[in-house]
Amino acid sequence: MTKKLLLYGGGATLLLLFSFILSLSIGSSMIPINDVWSTLLGKGNEVTEAIVINVRLPRITLAILVGSALAVAGAGFQGILRNPLADPYILGVSSGASVGAAFIILFGLQSALFGKYSIPVVAFITGVLTLFVVIKIAMRNGQLQKETLILSGVIVQAFLGSFISLMVSLSDTVLNEIIFWMMGSVTMRGWEYPQMMAPYLLIGIIILLTQGRALNLFALGERQALHLGVAIERTKMTVLITSTLLTAAAVSVAGVVGFVGLIVPHLIRLVVGPDYRLIIPLSVVVGSIYVLWADTIARMALMPKEIPLGVVTALLGAPFFAYLLKKGKKGINL
Structure with a gap:
C-alpha cells in the first residue's frame, strides 16, 4: 500500500x-511567461505584479483547494454510502448553501452582515444546517x-430548490449575479478566500485520512464491519x-461546482483499486488537478x-x- 501511494x-x-506552472503562465492579459516568473521572483513591474500575484495566483490556489475539498468529500460519501455514484451534493448541501447565497444577493446584504464575507459565511452556515435537517429526518x-x-x-434538496427558484423569479436587477454564483466560479476571488477555506480543508483531510480503514470495512457491509471493531454510527456521523x-466550504467560496466528487474518486478507484487508504489521499491531489484544468479551460476557451x-x-x-x-445497467460491478 505504501509503495502504491508513493508511486x-x-x-x-x-x-x-x-498544471500549476502552465495555468499561472497563461491568461487573457498576454503577459510573457518570462515576465510572469520574474514577477514571482520579485523582479516584475506593478502591472504584472497586480495581475500575477493578486489575480492569477489566488484564483489558481482557490481552484486547487476547491478541487481537493470536493474530491475528498466525494470519496467520503461514496465510502460511507457504499455507492460509487454518490456525490458531495447528494444530501442537499449545495441547495442549502445556494438558498443562503441567493437570499443575501436578492436582498442586497452582500456587505451588511459579515462585510465582503457575507455570501460565503451565510452559504456555509445554511449548507451545514441543511445536513443536520437531513440527518434529523433520516x-x-x-x-x-x-x-x-x-x-x-x-x-x-427538492424543497430548497423551490425556494431558490422563487428567489430567482423575484430577482430583477440581481438575476445574473444569482445565476452566475449558482453556476460556480473562482474568478475575482482575492487571497482572503483561500485563507478562509484552507483550515476547513486541512482539518477535513486529516479526519478522513483516519477513516480509511473503517471505510474499507464498510464495503463488507455494516454487520461485518461491526464485528471487526468499527463503531458504525460514530463512523457514519464523522464521515458525513x-x-x-468540506462541501459547504467549497460551495461557499466558489458556488456550485458539480461532478468533481463523483468523477475523481471513481477514476482513482479504477486505477489503484478500492482501498480508501489510497483513494482519500490521492483524491486530494487529483481533485486539485481536475478543477485547476477545468478553470484554465473556463478562462481560456472563449x-x-x-x-x-x-x-x-x-x-x-x-x-x-x-x-x-450505462455500465451499471449492464450489471458490471462499479
Missing part, C-alpha cells in the same frame, strides 16, 4: 506542479440508514459531517470571455456520469 501520489504531485430509532439518508437528501463541511467553472465541470462530468449509469 501514484508522486506522479500526481508532479502533474499538479506542471434518523430511525437512533440509527442512520443509508437508503433513508439518500431519500431525505433528495426531499430536502466532515464531508459535508477568451476574453469566461465560461463559469461549474459549466466546464458539468460538460466534462455529465458524459462520464452517463457512462457509469
